[in-house]
Amino acid sequence: MKKITCSEWDSLSKIHRLNLINSCTGYKSANLIGTKSPNGIPNVAVFSSVTHLGSSPALLGFILRPNVVPRNTYNNIKATGYFTVNHIAEHMIAQAHQTSASYDAEISEFDMVNLKQEYLSDIDVPFVKDSPVKLLCRYINEYEIAENNTIHIIAAIEEIHFRDEILHNDYWLQLDQADVVAVNGLDGYCLPKIVDRFDYARPHTQTKSILKNGA
Amino acid sequence: MKKITCSEWDSLSKIHRLNLINSCTGYKSANLIGTKSPNGIPNVAVFSSVTHLGSSPALLGFILRPNVVPRNTYNNIKATGYFTVNHIAEHMIAQAHQTSASYDAEISEFDMVNLKQEYLSDIDVPFVKDSPVKLLCRYINEYEIAENNTIHIIAAIEEIHFRDEILHNDYWLQLDQADVVAVNGLDGYCLPKIVDRFDYARPHTQTKSILKNGA
Numbered sequence A, B: 001m002k003k004i005t006c007s008e009w010d011s012l013s014k015i016h017r018l019n020l021i022n023s024c025t026g027y028k029s030a031n032l033i034g035t036k037s038p039n040g041i042p043n044v045a046v047f048s049s050v051t052h053l054g055s056s057p058a059l060l061g062f063i064l065r066p067n068v069v070p071r072n073t074y075n076n077i078k079a080t081g082y083f084t085v086n087h088i089a090e091h092m093i094a095q096a097h098q099t100s101a102s103y104d105a106e107i108s109e110f111d112m113v114n115l116k117q118e119y120l121s122d123i124d125v126p127f128v129k130d131s132p133v134k135l136l137c138r139y140i141n142e143y144e145i146a147e148n149n150t151i152h153i154i155a156a157i158e159e160i161h162f163r164d165e166i167l168h169n170d171y172w173l174q175l176d177q178a179d180v181v182a183v184n185g186l187d188g189y190c191l192p193k194i195v196d197r198f199d200y201a202r203p204h205t206q207t208k209s210i211l212k213n214g215a
Helices: A014-023 A072-080 A090-098 A109-113 B014-023 B072-080 B090-098 B109-113
Strands: A002-005 A031-036 A042-047 A051-055 A058-064 A082-087 A133-145 A150-162 A182-184 A188-197 B002-005 B031-036 B042-047 B051-055 B058-064 B082-087 B133-145 B150-162 B182-184 B188-197
Touching: A014 B051, A031 A072, A042 A072, A042 A109, A051 B014, A058 A133, A072 A082, A072 A150, A090 A109, A090 A188, A090 B188, A133 B133, A182 B188, A188 B090, A188 B182, B031 B072, B042 B072, B042 B109, B058 B133, B072 B082, B072 B150, B090 B109, B090 B188
Parallel strands: none
Antiparallel strands: A002 B150, A031 A042, A031 A082, A051 A058, A058 A150, A082 A133, A133 A150, A150 B002, A182 A188, A188 B188, B031 B042, B031 B082, B051 B058, B058 B150, B082 B133, B133 B150, B182 B188
């Protein structure tokens, strides 16, 4: 095993430190967040910090870095109250990554990276057409994380759209059946495959697989 | 495509709603958090909400549900100020899942699920011996998420321990070379494999792969 300490990575170049610290916490979700500006310009940007917060009510969170990236996504969410979360499938990874380029606010990334938008709900906010799982989300609150001046956005999930074949009888969505990817670090796109699912764990009881029961 | 709305999943059974909402935001990190109680009992518990927060300073966050799970992890972190984050490799998934069972505070999950602990730093906090990537973390702050009474823990990463062979020249840790898993929903453990890495994205410039350049 190799060991790197805080004082050691503080002396690394910026990009080396970014690579190390971004990859050391594990795999991240890979999503495109879709928004629309008040004057009607659609925006789409890749995020790897979307995280489940709770099921009842259905809430998710994600982290915004106002000092680093242009704030199109944040400004649009604050102005309209809505955004979409669209899973990235394997065939979309180059286009998804390209949305992280700094395009001007008047330019739609949908056009620039050749992703098609679609409108699936009553709200005027764009979904990514090719995405196999997409959520309509409503902004609820934000918490400023004072330690590094980031913003933790809290949102309610209002609708879930997904490919029929990934839904199990117990309402688990099997993401690998739609080739949904995960992110390793800043820029590594990975394709997961299911290994096993386990029953609810109880003390002093053998861990049981439920994947083989055809849930 | 199938569509499920908020009012529809509110009428599902609790476990069906948990499965749906937990799997709809994408893949999650798979980590074991190790702590020690003030009276010396080691604790280890599986978490899927550990998320990168920033690289300078090196920060991560994770979500605690005080109303749902016993608070051993939280109590120990508050009492000692330290915890470890240990990536789950494919061969450890059944043991890792079993740590989510409600063992009494006086019982060490390490013994119950047969995971070995080890001490790698000057701080008296247990790491998981078999884990291929492990972080020493120091508690910094917490934010109560009022919308669902959860707690967002903010911590500084102080040390990173990892298998030598997963480190690239540019300090990217290639997690699939150590068979690190990701989580799909509540209980699905998945093995990702790298598809591609891309260069920093610039407007009006073709997305470039860097994986083939041997970074």
